[in-house]
Amino acid sequence: MTNAVYAPRLAIALFAALAVAACSKVENPEVSAADPGHASGEHGSSSSAGLPDGRIAQGEQLASAKGAATGQSCVDCHGAEGNAPIDDTYPKLGGQYGDYIAHALQQYRAGERVHVLMSPQAAALSDQDISDLAAYFGSRTTQLRDLHGVE
Template sequence: MNKKTFLGAVGAWLLVAGAVQAAGDPAAGKEKFYTCEGCHSIPSYSNAYPSYHVPKIGGQTEPYLVSALQAYKTGARKHASMNGNAGSLSEQDIADIAAYLTQLEGREQEGPVTGDVDQGKQVAAKCASCHGEDGNPPAPNFPRLAGQYESYLVKAIQDYQTGKRANPVMQSMVQGLSEEDVKNVSAYYASKVGLSVVKD
Protein backbone atom coordinates (compact mmCIF):
# COMPACT_ATOMS: atom_id res chain seq x y z
CA MET A 1 0.00 0.00 0.00
CA ASN A 2 1.52 3.35 -1.02
CA LYS A 3 1.52 6.39 1.23
CA LYS A 4 -1.36 8.14 -0.57
CA THR A 5 -3.58 5.06 -0.35
CA PHE A 6 -2.64 4.54 3.29
CA LEU A 7 -3.45 8.13 4.27
CA GLY A 8 -6.72 7.97 2.34
CA ALA A 9 -7.75 4.81 4.18
CA VAL A 10 -6.82 6.32 7.54
CA GLY A 11 -8.79 9.46 6.72
CA ALA A 12 -11.85 7.45 5.72
CA TRP A 13 -11.64 5.44 8.93
CA LEU A 14 -11.39 8.62 11.00
CA LEU A 15 -14.47 10.06 9.32
CA VAL A 16 -16.45 6.91 10.03
CA ALA A 17 -15.26 6.76 13.64
CA GLY A 18 -16.09 10.43 14.17
CA ALA A 19 -19.49 10.14 12.51
CA VAL A 20 -20.71 7.31 14.75
CA GLN A 21 -19.85 8.98 18.05
CA ALA A 22 -22.65 10.52 20.09
CA ALA A 23 -22.42 12.54 23.29
CA GLY A 24 -22.14 10.20 26.25
CA ASP A 25 -22.84 10.60 29.97
CA PRO A 26 -20.08 8.99 32.10
CA ALA A 27 -22.31 8.70 35.18
CA ALA A 28 -24.99 6.88 33.19
CA GLY A 29 -22.28 4.77 31.57
CA LYS A 30 -21.00 3.64 34.94
CA GLU A 31 -24.46 2.33 35.81
CA LYS A 32 -24.88 0.63 32.41
CA PHE A 33 -21.44 -0.99 32.61
CA TYR A 34 -22.79 -3.61 35.06
CA THR A 35 -23.46 -5.97 32.13
CA CYS A 36 -19.75 -5.83 31.23
CA GLU A 37 -18.30 -6.32 34.71
CA GLY A 38 -18.38 -10.11 34.60
CA CYS A 39 -15.51 -10.17 32.11
CA HIS A 40 -13.87 -6.74 31.99
CA SER A 41 -13.57 -6.14 35.75
CA ILE A 42 -11.70 -9.33 36.60
CA PRO A 43 -7.88 -9.03 36.46
CA SER A 44 -6.26 -11.59 34.12
CA TYR A 45 -9.64 -13.07 33.14
CA SER A 46 -9.35 -15.25 30.04
CA ASN A 47 -11.56 -16.06 27.08
CA ALA A 48 -12.30 -19.80 27.17
CA TYR A 49 -11.52 -20.79 23.59
CA PRO A 50 -9.31 -19.77 22.04
CA SER A 51 -7.53 -18.85 25.25
CA TYR A 52 -6.41 -15.22 25.55
CA HIS A 53 -6.90 -12.51 28.15
CA VAL A 54 -10.13 -10.52 27.97
CA PRO A 55 -8.97 -7.04 26.90
CA LYS A 56 -8.46 -4.19 29.31
CA ILE A 57 -10.81 -1.36 28.36
CA GLY A 58 -10.38 1.14 31.19
CA GLY A 59 -8.86 4.28 29.67
CA GLN A 60 -9.47 3.21 26.07
CA THR A 61 -10.15 6.01 23.58
CA GLU A 62 -13.80 6.98 23.29
CA PRO A 63 -14.26 6.91 19.50
CA TYR A 64 -12.64 3.47 19.34
CA LEU A 65 -14.90 2.10 22.08
CA VAL A 66 -17.98 3.43 20.27
CA SER A 67 -16.93 1.96 16.92
CA ALA A 68 -16.01 -1.40 18.50
CA LEU A 69 -19.32 -1.71 20.35
CA GLN A 70 -21.24 -0.76 17.22
CA ALA A 71 -19.34 -3.37 15.23
CA TYR A 72 -20.25 -6.02 17.80
CA LYS A 73 -23.85 -4.79 17.80
CA THR A 74 -24.20 -5.17 14.03
CA GLY A 75 -22.22 -8.41 13.89
CA ALA A 76 -19.47 -6.87 11.77
CA ARG A 77 -17.09 -7.96 14.51
CA LYS A 78 -17.60 -11.50 15.76
CA HIS A 79 -17.53 -12.74 19.37
CA ALA A 80 -20.54 -14.60 20.74
CA SER A 81 -20.62 -12.95 24.18
CA MET A 82 -19.89 -9.48 22.86
CA ASN A 83 -22.42 -9.80 20.03
CA GLY A 84 -25.07 -10.81 22.56
CA ASN A 85 -24.27 -8.05 25.04
CA ALA A 86 -23.82 -5.26 22.51
CA GLY A 87 -26.88 -6.32 20.53
CA SER A 88 -29.18 -5.03 23.24
CA LEU A 89 -27.43 -1.67 23.63
CA SER A 90 -28.94 1.50 22.22
CA GLU A 91 -26.78 4.15 20.56
CA GLN A 92 -27.05 6.20 23.75
CA ASP A 93 -26.05 3.21 25.89
CA ILE A 94 -22.93 2.76 23.76
CA ALA A 95 -22.04 6.44 23.99
CA ASP A 96 -22.54 6.46 27.77
CA ILE A 97 -20.46 3.33 28.40
CA ALA A 98 -17.67 4.67 26.18
CA ALA A 99 -17.72 8.03 27.98
CA TYR A 100 -17.39 6.25 31.33
CA LEU A 101 -14.57 3.94 30.28
CA THR A 102 -12.46 6.57 28.54
CA GLN A 103 -12.22 8.74 31.67
CA LEU A 104 -10.64 5.97 33.74
CA GLU A 105 -6.94 6.39 34.40
CA GLY A 106 -4.29 3.81 33.64
CA ARG A 107 -2.68 1.91 36.46
CA GLU A 108 0.65 0.16 36.78
CA GLN A 109 1.28 -2.51 34.15
CA GLU A 110 -0.44 -5.79 35.06
CA GLY A 111 -0.31 -9.11 33.27
CA PRO A 112 2.31 -11.50 31.88
CA VAL A 113 4.88 -10.24 29.37
CA THR A 114 6.72 -13.13 27.73
CA GLY A 115 7.99 -11.69 24.45
CA ASP A 116 11.15 -9.68 23.86
CA VAL A 117 10.25 -6.08 24.70
CA ASP A 118 13.38 -4.57 23.10
CA GLN A 119 12.80 -6.40 19.83
CA GLY A 120 9.13 -5.45 20.02
CA LYS A 121 10.02 -1.77 20.29
CA GLN A 122 11.77 -1.99 16.92
CA VAL A 123 8.71 -3.60 15.32
CA ALA A 124 6.43 -1.00 16.95
CA ALA A 125 8.23 1.86 15.20
CA LYS A 126 6.06 1.27 12.11
CA CYS A 127 2.91 1.58 14.28
CA ALA A 128 3.82 4.89 15.97
CA SER A 129 2.07 7.25 13.55
CA CYS A 130 -1.32 5.87 14.60
CA HIS A 131 -0.77 4.25 17.99
CA GLY A 132 1.98 6.48 19.39
CA GLU A 133 5.56 5.53 20.22
CA ASP A 134 4.53 3.89 23.49
CA GLY A 135 1.04 2.74 22.52
CA ASN A 136 -0.71 5.91 23.68
CA PRO A 137 -2.12 7.33 20.42
CA PRO A 138 -1.64 10.93 19.28
CA ALA A 139 -5.35 11.15 18.35
CA PRO A 140 -8.37 9.65 20.15
CA ASN A 141 -9.70 7.99 16.99
CA PHE A 142 -7.00 5.34 17.29
CA PRO A 143 -7.10 2.66 20.00
CA ARG A 144 -4.73 2.78 22.95
CA LEU A 145 -2.45 -0.29 23.02
CA ALA A 146 -0.28 0.64 26.02
CA GLY A 147 -0.85 -1.73 28.91
CA GLN A 148 -3.06 -4.13 26.96
CA TYR A 149 -2.63 -7.83 27.66
CA GLU A 150 0.03 -9.41 25.47
CA SER A 151 -2.12 -12.43 24.63
CA TYR A 152 -5.03 -10.23 23.52
CA LEU A 153 -2.77 -8.18 21.24
CA VAL A 154 -1.34 -11.37 19.73
CA LYS A 155 -4.87 -12.62 19.02
CA ALA A 156 -5.94 -9.28 17.53
CA ILE A 157 -2.92 -9.09 15.21
CA GLN A 158 -3.40 -12.69 14.11
CA ASP A 159 -7.05 -11.95 13.35
CA TYR A 160 -6.00 -9.05 11.13
CA GLN A 161 -3.47 -11.29 9.39
CA THR A 162 -6.09 -13.96 8.65
CA GLY A 163 -8.85 -11.51 7.73
CA LYS A 164 -11.07 -12.33 10.71
CA ARG A 165 -10.89 -8.66 11.61
CA ALA A 166 -11.49 -6.39 8.64
CA ASN A 167 -9.53 -3.16 8.59
CA PRO A 168 -7.53 -2.64 5.39
CA VAL A 169 -4.96 -0.38 7.05
CA MET A 170 -4.26 -2.81 9.88
CA GLN A 171 -4.27 -5.80 7.56
CA SER A 172 -1.63 -4.21 5.34
CA MET A 173 0.52 -3.18 8.32
CA VAL A 174 0.69 -6.64 9.94
CA GLN A 175 0.84 -8.96 6.94
CA GLY A 176 4.63 -9.12 6.92
CA LEU A 177 5.04 -9.78 10.63
CA SER A 178 6.39 -13.17 11.69
CA GLU A 179 4.98 -15.06 14.66
CA GLU A 180 7.95 -13.87 16.70
CA ASP A 181 7.41 -10.26 15.58
CA VAL A 182 3.76 -10.46 16.65
CA LYS A 183 4.67 -11.77 20.10
CA ASN A 184 7.44 -9.23 20.60
CA VAL A 185 5.46 -6.15 19.52
CA SER A 186 2.59 -7.32 21.73
CA ALA A 187 5.02 -7.67 24.64
CA TYR A 188 6.32 -4.15 24.03
CA TYR A 189 2.88 -2.58 24.23
CA ALA A 190 1.86 -4.79 27.16
CA SER A 191 4.89 -3.57 29.12
CA LYS A 192 3.69 0.06 29.05
CA VAL A 193 1.31 1.86 31.40
CA GLY A 194 -1.99 2.78 29.80
CA LEU A 195 -5.09 0.60 29.79
CA SER A 196 -6.48 -0.94 32.94
CA VAL A 197 -8.95 -3.52 34.16
CA VAL A 198 -12.11 -1.65 35.17
CA LYS A 199 -12.10 -1.62 38.97
CA ASP A 200 -13.54 1.85 39.57
Protein backbone atom coordinates in the same frame (compact mmCIF):
# COMPACT_ATOMS: atom_id res chain seq x y z
CA MET B 1 -40.65 -7.38 42.40
CA THR B 2 -41.15 -10.06 39.81
CA ASN B 3 -38.51 -12.39 38.39
CA ALA B 4 -38.68 -10.43 35.13
CA VAL B 5 -37.23 -7.42 36.94
CA TYR B 6 -34.40 -9.38 38.51
CA ALA B 7 -33.44 -11.38 35.40
CA PRO B 8 -31.52 -8.58 33.62
CA ARG B 9 -29.68 -7.70 36.83
CA LEU B 10 -28.81 -11.34 37.41
CA ALA B 11 -27.55 -11.67 33.84
CA ILE B 12 -25.33 -8.61 34.24
CA ALA B 13 -23.97 -9.85 37.57
CA LEU B 14 -23.29 -13.30 36.12
CA PHE B 15 -21.54 -11.84 33.07
CA ALA B 16 -19.41 -9.58 35.28
CA ALA B 17 -18.45 -12.51 37.51
CA LEU B 18 -17.45 -14.60 34.49
CA ALA B 19 -15.41 -11.72 33.07
CA VAL B 20 -13.58 -11.21 36.37
CA ALA B 21 -12.91 -14.95 36.66
CA ALA B 22 -11.58 -15.09 33.11
CA CYS B 23 -9.25 -12.16 33.71
CA SER B 24 -8.09 -13.23 37.17
CA LYS B 25 -4.73 -14.85 37.43
CA VAL B 26 -4.85 -18.12 39.34
CA GLU B 27 -1.46 -19.57 40.12
CA ASN B 28 -0.99 -23.26 39.49
CA PRO B 29 2.01 -24.48 41.54
CA GLU B 30 2.80 -27.19 38.98
CA VAL B 31 2.93 -24.68 36.12
CA SER B 32 4.79 -22.09 38.22
CA ALA B 33 7.50 -24.56 39.17
CA ALA B 34 7.91 -25.74 35.58
CA ASP B 35 7.91 -22.22 34.11
CA PRO B 36 9.27 -19.55 36.46
CA GLY B 37 8.50 -16.82 33.90
CA HIS B 38 4.83 -17.75 34.08
CA ALA B 39 4.76 -17.26 37.83
CA SER B 40 6.23 -13.78 37.59
CA GLY B 41 3.32 -12.45 35.57
CA GLU B 42 5.71 -10.59 33.26
CA HIS B 43 4.24 -9.46 29.95
CA GLY B 44 5.27 -11.74 27.12
CA SER B 45 6.18 -14.64 29.40
CA SER B 46 3.22 -16.83 28.45
CA SER B 47 0.71 -16.60 25.64
CA SER B 48 -2.79 -17.92 25.11
CA ALA B 49 -2.24 -17.06 21.44
CA GLY B 50 0.11 -20.04 21.01
CA LEU B 51 3.08 -17.80 20.27
CA PRO B 52 6.74 -17.92 21.31
CA ASP B 53 7.87 -15.79 24.24
CA GLY B 54 7.87 -12.09 23.38
CA ARG B 55 11.05 -10.03 23.48
CA ILE B 56 10.42 -6.45 24.59
CA ALA B 57 13.56 -4.93 23.02
CA GLN B 58 12.83 -6.49 19.62
CA GLY B 59 9.21 -5.38 19.92
CA GLU B 60 10.31 -1.81 20.53
CA GLN B 61 12.40 -1.90 17.34
CA LEU B 62 9.50 -3.39 15.36
CA ALA B 63 7.09 -0.77 16.72
CA SER B 64 9.24 1.97 15.16
CA ALA B 65 10.00 0.16 11.89
CA LYS B 66 8.14 1.34 8.79
CA GLY B 67 5.98 -1.41 7.29
CA ALA B 68 6.37 -2.08 3.59
CA ALA B 69 2.60 -2.30 3.09
CA THR B 70 1.73 1.22 4.26
CA GLY B 71 5.03 2.98 4.92
CA GLN B 72 3.88 3.54 8.51
CA SER B 73 5.10 2.16 11.83
CA CYS B 74 3.01 1.20 14.85
CA VAL B 75 4.07 4.36 16.70
CA ASP B 76 3.25 6.56 13.70
CA CYS B 77 -0.45 5.83 14.29
CA HIS B 78 -0.66 4.66 17.92
CA GLY B 79 1.86 7.17 19.28
CA ALA B 80 4.95 6.90 21.41
CA GLU B 81 4.76 3.75 23.51
CA GLY B 82 1.25 3.22 22.13
CA ASN B 83 -0.32 5.92 24.29
CA ALA B 84 -0.96 8.80 21.87
CA PRO B 85 -3.01 7.68 18.84
CA ILE B 86 -3.25 10.18 16.00
CA ASP B 87 -6.97 9.46 15.67
CA ASP B 88 -9.52 9.00 18.47
CA THR B 89 -10.73 5.80 16.83
CA TYR B 90 -7.29 4.17 17.09
CA PRO B 91 -6.75 2.25 20.32
CA LYS B 92 -4.15 3.00 22.96
CA LEU B 93 -1.85 0.00 23.08
CA GLY B 94 0.44 0.95 25.96
CA GLY B 95 -0.13 -1.38 28.90
CA GLN B 96 -2.75 -3.43 27.06
CA TYR B 97 -2.75 -7.16 27.79
CA GLY B 98 -0.15 -8.75 25.53
CA ASP B 99 -2.46 -11.63 24.65
CA TYR B 100 -5.14 -9.18 23.51
CA ILE B 101 -2.68 -7.47 21.18
CA ALA B 102 -1.36 -10.82 19.93
CA HIS B 103 -4.84 -12.17 19.19
CA ALA B 104 -5.84 -8.94 17.41
CA LEU B 105 -2.70 -9.01 15.23
CA GLN B 106 -3.27 -12.68 14.42
CA GLN B 107 -6.84 -11.88 13.38
CA TYR B 108 -5.70 -8.98 11.16
CA ARG B 109 -3.05 -11.24 9.60
CA ALA B 110 -5.60 -14.01 8.93
CA GLY B 111 -8.21 -11.62 7.51
CA GLU B 112 -10.64 -12.43 10.34
CA ARG B 113 -10.48 -8.81 11.49
CA VAL B 114 -10.28 -6.13 8.82
CA HIS B 115 -8.95 -2.58 8.86
CA VAL B 116 -7.63 -0.66 5.85
CA LEU B 117 -4.24 -0.03 7.52
CA MET B 118 -3.89 -2.82 10.05
CA SER B 119 -4.72 -5.74 7.77
CA PRO B 120 -1.85 -5.11 5.32
CA GLN B 121 0.53 -4.17 8.16
CA ALA B 122 -0.15 -7.42 10.03
CA ALA B 123 -0.06 -9.61 6.91
CA ALA B 124 3.76 -9.58 6.88
CA LEU B 125 4.23 -10.22 10.61
CA SER B 126 5.66 -13.54 11.77
CA ASP B 127 4.49 -15.23 14.97
CA GLN B 128 7.67 -13.99 16.66
CA ASP B 129 7.02 -10.42 15.42
CA ILE B 130 3.51 -10.52 16.85
CA SER B 131 4.76 -11.88 20.16
CA ASP B 132 7.50 -9.24 20.34
CA LEU B 133 5.09 -6.37 19.60
CA ALA B 134 2.63 -7.70 22.17
CA ALA B 135 5.39 -7.95 24.79
CA TYR B 136 6.63 -4.43 24.04
CA PHE B 137 3.27 -2.66 24.11
CA GLY B 138 2.14 -4.74 27.09
CA SER B 139 5.21 -3.62 29.04
CA ARG B 140 4.58 0.11 28.54
CA THR B 141 2.96 2.36 31.10
CA THR B 142 -0.77 2.31 30.58
CA GLN B 143 -3.24 5.11 30.15
CA LEU B 144 -6.04 2.57 29.95
CA ARG B 145 -8.59 2.41 32.72
CA ASP B 146 -10.84 -0.35 33.86
CA LEU B 147 -14.38 -0.12 35.14
CA HIS B 148 -13.61 -0.78 38.80
CA GLY B 149 -15.52 1.71 40.89
CA VAL B 150 -17.58 2.95 37.95
CA GLU B 151 -21.28 2.91 38.73
